[in-house]
Amino acid sequence: MVTSRDWSVYVHVPFCEVRCPYCHFACFVNQDPDFPLRYVRAVERELDFHSGRLDSARIVSLYFGGGTPTALSAPARKELCRWLGEELRPRFAPEAEFTLEANPESLDPRVLDDWLEAGLNRLSIGIQTMHPKVLEFLGRRSTPASNLRALDLACQRVDNVSADLIVASPLDDWTGLLRSIDAITSHPVSHISAYLLEIHADTRFGREVAQGLWQPSPNDQQADLYLRLVQELADRGFHAYELSNFAQPGRESRHNGRYWTRDPYLGLGPSAHSFDGAHRWWNHRDAHRWCESVEAGTLPVEGREHLDRRAVRRERILLGLRRDEGIPEAWVEDRSRLVDDYLRAGLLERVGPRLRATPEGWLLLDEVVLRLCD
Ligand code: SF4
Missing domain, CATH: 1.10.10 (Arc Repressor Mutant, subunit A)
Structure with missing residues (x-):
């Protein structure tokens, strides 16, 4: 049973191996080998700021997103997983969901072992598409073969696997999308998230579109692909329980579900948002600024709002x-x-x-x- 003592925790990992041309998330390609471990220690310290709030609470879901959590350096990952096992896991509710976002190219058995030992029980893989030309257009480093390897590994080791798809890039058509759906659903994944490609002005894609170098897919083509996708996934046993999320029965994301039902959540790391039922606040987006604030012993909060x-x-x-x-x-x-x-x-x-x-x-x-x- 969910009570007001139940909290979700989101941890934002800001590191990526490359910057995808459509990405507007708070992430960067880190060049400082010491920063990932510093970042992890700051996450640990940031949780301490909230010990009063969490001491009598149960953590019902934990979500590591990014950025690319699986791209953390090995020393940083080992320290993070040690802390998770010792500090956070004892606060878990018995049925707690613990999700990690992973990119196919940085998911390997050693990485997965560390996270599994820390309590991971759900994996969300950024497949995006199985079409090689669309992967290239999206600036992804993965290939159809590395996508398949990641799905194989994930489904062998983790019971609850989700795959992300990006739909309706200009090179997308129904045949290509169906090929991606076939590849994903031929594995025992339990959940699929599918997002229409959005063009944000402050991204490389946004600048290219503004310069007239290419055009996004027309709205009617995007709508057609989306509606066919909803029907196709329903036919394969994945019901649309939210506009971008499709699950087999009982495999809906509990963590995201709590955002949509306005349950309390605590965000740690740069740009992470928190909500206590009445107020929302968010951290500094810049990872170094966030880190310096935590190290100075001050809440790394950039803004707050009270909803009327x-x-x-x-x-x-x-x-x-x-x-x-x-x-x-x-x-x-x-x-x-x-x-x-x-x-x-x-x-x-x-x-x-x-x-x-x-x-x-x-x-x-x-x-x-x-x-x-x-
Ligand atoms: S891997 Fe994800 S978070 Fe990182 S740059 Fe690409 S889209 Fe953004």
Whole structure:
């Protein structure tokens, strides 16, 4: 049973071996061999700042994301895994979910052994695509062969494996996407996350598109690929429990699920966000600034916000409609005419006393929610 004493912990690992041209996450290619260990010691110290909050709490989920957690140097990884086993694992709830994000090219048996010993029980692998030309376009260092090797290794050693896909890059078509789905689902993975390629202005792709060097896929092609993907994965036993996440029954991500139900979580590391049920705060994005702040004994917090009633309502509706569970219709009873319009247009559907977005509605969710909350 989930209680208010239950917390999730997210740890952001900012290191990557290369910078992917579409990436807008807080990560960098580190050149300082001493920094990864310094970073790990700062993560350990940052948790101590929150000991009052966590001492009487249970950790129900732990998630290492990035960045590329599997790209940590061996000394840093060993220290992190020692700390996890000694300090965090004793605070785990019995059924705690412990996920690690991994890139195929940096996943090897020695890396996996260390994390498994620390309590890892779920692995999320950044496959992205099995199409060699699309991998190249996305600037990934993996190949179809290294993707397959990583899936083989992960599925041999870990019971709960998720694969990430990037959908609708300009070189993508249904045949290529189907090839990726075939390769992934021929392994015993239990979960797939699929994200439409987003172009952010502050990335290499963003600059190239602004210069007119190439164009993103047209919206109708992206929509077509997404809707076919939702149906194909459903046919293969992976239901869309959230607009980008597909799972076999009972294998939904518990950690991400707690973000969507607004349960408390603590973020450690640069750029990590935290939420205590009423307030949200986030750490310095720059890894060195975050580290220096922790080493100086000060909270590395860059900003905070308190959500007023209106913001909470908007967030609940948005997060609810992202999930297949939807929201109680009573939450938007003051917008009944608009709801009827969306029902007629096939963007929402009624399931008993609840409303949920259809896959077509998920494609337009920001606009739907904006108007419902206006
Ligand atoms: S591996 Fe992931 S986090 Fe690192 S640069 Fe690529 S997309 Fe960004």
